[in-house]
Amino acid sequence: MRQSLSAGGSAEQPLIVASGLVKRFGSTTALDGLDLELDAHQVHGFLGPNGAGKSTTIRAMLGQLRLDAGRLTLFGLDPWAQAVAVHERLAYVPGDVALWPGLTGGECIDLLGSLQGRFDHRRRDELLERFDLDPTKRTRTYSKGNRQKVALIAALSTDAELLLLDEPTSGLDPLMESQFQSCVREAKERGQTVLLSSHILGEVEALCDRMSIVRRGRVVRTGTLQELREHTLTSISVSTPQPITQLRGLPGVTVVSERPSPGGVRTLAKVTPAGLPRAVQVVSAEPMSALTVQPPSLDELFLDLYRDDAPAVAQAAR
């Protein structure tokens, strides 16, 4: 079951409302009841393993795919029926950028910017410099990273209310990645909303106010990084002369293993945030020789969410 951790209380109408989106391609189900809400003036991370349905969702938001079921609105409009009205207010960067081989990079940027509409030429020139792109080269000679820069500069030079970025930095080097991050922050300061699909956890952690994690065509988690962490387990590893019998049976505590160690027994337990105070009390009463308490790393958190069919919280609640 999907667990919504949304804090709620946003006075404004959400910019994007998706409920129960279903999209099938023949026998494959790409979206299987996807729900998502995106508030204005936020950077929202969109994460998930390959083939989870991130790009399909974004293309549905662009009105390029027709949904089999569900309701999707952007700015309160239906993106399939009112595609152009929606597009006037957003800018898009695909993960794999194709450009016109006969045009130069600069021409492509101006073309894409003017097709979007709210194009700021001064910002375009500034971004060209920041992303270190030569606009006079024909796009035929561009690498993947340079093609991506073209689409990024075109999108970031607009005053679109919403930026849909589908893995926009997969071809960029670390220097350009940091430029990208500051550009997204500036966009947010200008009041733009960003939906950022990404595999780069550092980027998501640095930029995103909230994030949604997609797996098999559904959103399995939505929340701030803090909220996502709250639903994960802290590991406690403790060495004591005797097994800590009291630890078993405490609410929110799962004893993973008890192994003999040089000084006695080494116990490994996973503890929910709610069970943590009581568990630490019990452990600290023991004559322990070693103790580590470890919050989950970001990588672990995502790996768990990407991989696991039974979410960690459900496991701990047994």
Next chain:
Amino acid sequence: MSTLGSLVPGTASGPASARPGPASRGRRWTGTGRMARLELRTGWIGLTVWPLAMAGLVWATAAGARGLYLQPAARAVYGATVGVDPASIAFNGRGYDLGTLGGITVNEVGFFGLLFLPVVAAHLAIRHTRAQEDSGRTELVTAARVGRSAPLAGAALVVALALVLTGLLSALALMANRLPLAGSVYYAAALVLHMIVYLGVGLLAGQVSQTARSAHGLALGAIGAVYLVRALIDGRSWDATWATPMGWLAQVRPYGDLRIWPYVALAALACLLCLAAVVVCGRRDLGAGLVTPRPGPAVGTRRLTGPVGLLWRITRGTAYVWGAGTVTWGFALGLLSQETSRMFDTNPGLAKAFGGDASQPEQLMTSVAAVLVALLSSAVAVQGMARLGGEEASGRLGLAIAGRFGRTRWWLSAVGLLAGQAGCVLGLGGLGYDLGAALASGRVGTIGRGLTACMEYAPAVVLTAAISALLLSASLRIVAGAWAVFLWSAVVAMLADTLRLPAWSRDLSPLHHIGRVPFQAFDGRGAAVMAGLALVGIAGSVLLLRRRDLAAG
């Protein structure tokens, strides 16, 4: 590069932030003009070269007809020979007003007007729609203020413009050869409308298929089918010229008793096809066609892992389609084989006029069929080479030969496989012809004649393949030049006499060196020389390929 100015309107054009009201519903066509300008800006070379080439052919045909048939006596002979020859009627369509130079010109334009011009129209349509979508560029522009149907409409406008340009130039070309003004304009207008029908076919194929490649296959198949049906109707003198748009074109009779209904019918069909394309476009997902691809095997078998296996796997779909198409084509021509005999039976003097052996009249048809099959087979070889170029440009070749197999082995496997496919197409076409001929005549004794005639073209086809291989191994950029060899072979095979081509220019076509077998004798020495040249060419291509950089990957 300043032309982009026209693509990018000033920012002063109005506040883009205006809230879209209920009036904004739909807006499927928003941005059509800008898409048209973008297509013009990025595709102007093809959009001007093709009209020039097509109008150039019309000019050359008219000039050739003028040179050959200026005298009324020559026109009378034309009407009594070509005018009644079922093979000519099958290939060029029914001729009218053959007593006039205009009528003869129209009849001589027939073959390429019915086959080549439609293929170009459909190709341009696909190139500016589905090929753009294939590349991902359409996804980029339709994410901006561009309506769902705007890329389609913009491309249709631009290609229609190129076709109208073709018509204008053709009318001028006809008038330049002192054909009557009114008739020339009428005929050019009919040619344009006829091409716009196939623009519609190309647009619809582009919407229905998922890739530009399959769209091309679908459109070519449709054009080939219409042509064959018309060839049968005309060749066997059935009273059904109304059945195909190609039949309508002949009914215009621009230099005689002009008829209006074919114009109306062509325009109506073109509108219908474009409308169908628009309807499909409005209902499908971007990047998809009407048919969802089925899942394939999850495991690569051992057969796939060698270079030949991989190449066969990526070309087999095309190979099957070519094979089936050639059999059908050969079979239909075989069905017409008796018509020529009947003509010679009723008029024995004619055989001499065609310059061949009158004792075996059906061989006239066999020779036409054989050269057509040889052309198809050459196309298989050239298209396969272009495909190999595509493999390299996409970086897939680099990936494939990063493994155990070196360049040379991969290359020789590819050349061998393509030559084999081209050879199979030759054989299948010949067999199809023999079957059709046997069915039409009720005799099985002639089976094998078509096959032999077709196979005699094998050295020329292999030479064409070797020239393509040389071009590709020299540089990826010039592989398209191989199509020039094919096109020239086609021009020489079908239009050499019409255009009064000089002997040296005919010699540039590999097929020409074989001779019109079996109507004329097989040139064994020419064939041997060409086979030797082909081997040298293939060896040279290996050397060239080993010396140059891979284009990608």
